[in-house]
Amino acid sequence: MKFFADTADTAEIADLASTGLLDGVTTNPSLIAKSGRDFMEVTKEICGLTDGPVSAEVVALDHETMMKEAEVLRKIADNVCIKVPLTIDGLKTCKALTKDGTMVNVTLCFSANQALLAAKAGATFVSPFIGRHDDNGVNGLELIEDIRIIYDNYAFETQILAASVRHATHVLECAKIGADVATMPPKVIKALANHVLTDKGIEGFMKDWAATGQSIL
Ligand code: G3P
Numbered sequence: 001m002k003f004f005a006d007t008a009d010t011a012e013i014a015d016l017a018s019t020g021l022l023d024g025v026t027t028n029p030s031l032i033a034k035s036g037r038d039f040m041e042v043t044k045e046i047c048g049l050t051d052g053p054v055s056a057e058v059v060a061l062d063h064e065t066m067m068k069e070a071e072v073l074r075k076i077a078d079n080v081c082i083k084v085p086l087t088i089d090g091l092k093t094c095k096a097l098t099k100d101g102t103m104v105n106v107t108l109c110f111s112a113n114q115a116l117l118a119a120k121a122g123a124t125f126v127s128p129f130i131g132r133h134d135d136n137g138v139n140g141l142e143l144i145e146d147i148r149i150i151y152d153n154y155a156f157e158t159q160i161l162a163a164s165v166r167h168a169t170h171v172l173e174c175a176k177i178g179a180d181v182a183t184m185p186p187k188v189i190k191a192l193a194n195h196v197l198t199d200k201g202i203e204g205f206m207k208d209w210a211a212t213g214q215s216i217l
Contacts, residue, residue, distance in 0.1 A: 001175050004052070004183035006163065008035040008042055012186040013049045024052030026127070026163070026183040028083070028107070029059055040076065047077035053124075055105045057083035058093070066093040074102055081105050081124060086114045091121040098122035105161060112146035119156035125181065129164035130174075140164070141173045148178050168192055 002023035005016050008031040016022045025046050032039050039056075047054045056076065058069040066089060070082045074097075081103035084090035094104045098121070105125040106118040110133065118126040128147060130140030147160050159180035165171060166184075168191055174182050 001179060002052070002181040003189055004055075004161070004181055005186050005189065006031070006165070006183040007186055008032050008037070008046065009186070010035075010042065010045050010049065013046055016186050016189060017049050021189065022050055022052070023181070024054060024079075024081075024183075025050055026055040026083070026105070026161070028055075028057050040072075043073070043080070044076050047079050051079060053081040053103055053105075054079055055081045055083040055107075055125075057085075057107065061085075061087070061089060063089040063092045063096075066090065067096060070097055070102070083107050083127075086110075086118060086126075091117055094118065094121040094123050098124065107163070110143070112143060112150055115143075115147040115158075115160075116150055119151060119154070119158040123158045125159045125161040127161045127163040127183070130162055130170055131164035131166040133164075134166075141170070141177065144174055144177050144179050 003021060004024040004026050005013055005022055006026045008027045013025055035042055043056045056073045058066045060066045060069050066084060073082055074080050082097055083105040084093050086106050086109045094106055097104050103124040105127055106123040107127040109115050109126050109128040115126045115128060128143045133140030133143060144162055161181040161183055162174045162179040163183050165182050171182050171192060
């Protein structure tokens with residue numbers, strides 16, 4: 001499973017990239033606003049921090065303007081992935097962009113039927129939102145399960161990019177279901193490494209090692 005960082009914070013992205021565990025980045029208008037930076041400038045910088053896909057979202061709602069915005073965005077770098085909303089205009093834009101090999105991430109997917117449409121539109125990625133379903137009393141992971149079944153039934157190549165991933169259990173369940181990618185805040189990626197017994201084990205080893213009086217270097 002690939003890990004994408006869901007942030008426009010370049011310091012956090014650089015830090016994660018240095019671990020070798022980062023496979024790409026997703027941004028959205030809210031994350032760009034949170035960064036307080038110029039959209040084009042910060043997106044270009046992010047594209048330089050990873051070789052993987054970097055999702056940059058259009059903000060137009062109609063197909064024609066989405067195409068114009070996509071034209072601007074895809075010139076930023078070769079690893080830009082155009083993000084479009086899961087609407088008829090977004091799907092039309094997805095179909096047109098993927099025809100010539102442009103990567104497209106269809107976002108704001110909240111139902112398996114929407115994901116079916118994204119695959120039919122040739123999306124590179126579909127982004128079903130888990131946490132926002134959970135917030136509303138619906139099990140978001142069931143959506144990932146349904147999409148996995150449907151995509152496997154028809155051998156669709158669209159990758160399931162689990163989004164709105166809020167914690168380690170979401171990641172574990174997505175991995176068990178077979179989501180292709182999970183995008184999450186950097187702190188969630190880092191938290192996956194945490195275990196109290198790992199900490200306790202290190203503490204014990206350090207104490208015993210100190211008692212030997214030896215050093216490796
Ligand atoms: O990638 C979409 C993601 O940013 C949404 O996450 O936590 O705002 O629902 P959240």
